[in-house]
Amino acid sequence: MLFEKPKHHHHHRVSEFQAVVLAGYGSSNRLYPISEEDNMPKALLPVGNKPVISYTLEWLEKAGIHDIIVVIQAIGSAPQKLSAYLRTYTGNVHCQVVSVDEDDETADALRAIKDKIDVNRDIWMLNELMPCDLITELNPRDFFDAHRVCDPTFSALFYEPGSTESASKDDDLLPYVGIDSTRNALVYKALRSEDEDFSMRMSLLNKFPRVRVHTDLQDAHLYIFKRWVIDMLVEKENITSISKDLIPMLVKCQYQKKLVEREQIEKYSSTYENLLANALSLSTTQSADIDDELFMDDPVHSSFKSPIKTYVHVYRGGFCGRGNTTASYNELNRYTTKQGASITRVPSSAEVAPRTQVGNDSIIGDYTKIDERSSVKKSCVGAHCVIGKNVKIANSVIMDHVVIGDNVKIEGCIICNNAKIHEKASMKDCDVAGGYIVDKDSQLKGEKLVAFREAI
Known part of the structure; x- marks a missing residue:
């Protein structure tokens, strides 16, 4: 959530946003077991050997946003771990961590932090809501500038996912997304299932006769709201x-x-409308159609001018993805370490034997040791790992302090902190929880391995 706080200067107004980042809501169970308490909270899961939330913070800073509230559910030591990381974060942002009840949903969380959100009632006050696991090549200023031009009640980002994300076995079907192409308005969104019919209300088609329904777009869960929407949310x-x-x-x-009448939308939005009407009345450049565009007549209820206006920003052609499933989390790691990325592949503190190969699509963490005749391809290996002889690692994420014995084969796996893989084990498409020990000569495929309980 972003808030835009007006600064009053004699010559011009400088916008300043406040962002709310939700750190690990709703999908942590889809990342089981890699975001379990004995490993680390979702926001700190490594992507290209950096916590995934660092990409969100960098993106917001690039947008010129420096005031950030990070909301995390109070599960175990997760808030303390996140706070400890943010104290070491070197970017030019001010983050305050707020922990909320672990049963709180996203809107409940906003109610819980309402006192932290800037209470300025100005027309320009905006709120932005952002997940901690979004990585995108989208220039944030493109999104924010479009929002400023359209001046909607809320803006939402949708993107065309890569083939791996949309086809991954643990991902749902992409939703039906209806967009009025004349105004880039989001007018319809519904979950898709194989056996359900598609239906749309006549009142929608009367108001928006030119709707294009997309089945190839994913909701990035990145929103900008008018400040009054948060006021309404607090009460409802x-x-x-x-x-x-x-x-x-x-x-x-x-x-x-x-619905507008029942939910008393006018009561909440009226401050905005009155300020806007006042601003337009004082304008020397107002064109006759500005008011019509903002509050378009409804042909069925000619007296009904909806106070709600939406804007949807569709991003295609560049990378955009969320790490909210194990498959998409793996994909984020592959993207950040792909060939040509400007990262340090093997730091000077790592010890890699001369006859070991580290691909130019992989990354090795600090103080990691890899013995001879091993190979690392399309993978991220964390810090302080010890990897034996003749080990083959491909398409995998190995976190910190992992010990891997000789002659081990690992493909398509996620292996969490402090795990141990004994010699001659062979693993494909497995997720290994923090601290888990894989026995010698194990042959494992497609399993979730969790300490102190049976693998599921």
Whole structure:
């Protein structure tokens, strides 16, 4: 969530946003067992040997946003671990970590932190909501500038996922996304299933007769809201989830007069409208169609001018992905370490034997030792690892302090901190929890290995 705080200067107004980053909401169970308590919170999972949240913070800083609230569920020592990392983060941002109840949904979390959010009631106050696991090549200023031009109630980012993300076995079907192409308005969003029919209300089509329905777009869960939406959210405690409750309600309010009345939307948005009307009345360059564009007539209820206006930013052609499943988390690691990325592949503190190969699509962490005749391809190996002779690692993520014995083969695996893989083990498509010990000569495929309980 971003807030834009006006700074009053004599010559011009400088916008300043406040961001809210949700660190590990909703999908931690889909990352089982790699985000378990004995490993690390989701926000700190390494991507290219950097915590995934660092990419979010860098992206916000690139957008000129320096005031960030990081919200994390109070599970075990997760808030302490995240706070400890953020104290060492070297970027030019100010982060405050707020922990909320582990049962809180996304909208509940915003209610819990309402006192931390800037209370300035100005028309330009915006709120941005952002997940901690989004990595994208999208220039943030493209998104923010489009939002400023359209001046909607909320803006949302949708992207065309890569083939690996959309086809991964643990990902759902992409949703139906209806966009009014004349205004880039988000007018419809529904989950897809193989056996369900597709339907759309007549009131939607009357208001937005030119809707294009997309089945190749993913919701990035990156939103910018008007400040009054947060005020409304605080009062409406029946809204628990932003993506499942709040967004659908706002989308429907664009064309459902009764819903606008029932939810008393005018009460919350009226401050904005009055300020806007006042600003337009003082404008010397106002064109006749500005007001019409902002509050378009509904042909069915000609007196109904919806106070809600949405904007959807569709990003295609560059990388955009979220690490909210084990498959997509693996894909983020492959992207950040791909050939040509400007990263240090093998730091000077690492010890790699002369006859060992580290591919130019891989990365090795500090103080890691790899013995001879081993190979690392399309993989991230963390810090302080000890890897034996004749070990083959491909398409995998090896976290910190992992010990791998001689003659081990690892392909398509995620191996968490402090795990031990004994000699001659062969593993394919496995997820290994922190501290787990894999026995000598094990032959494992497609398993989730968790200490102190049976593998599932």
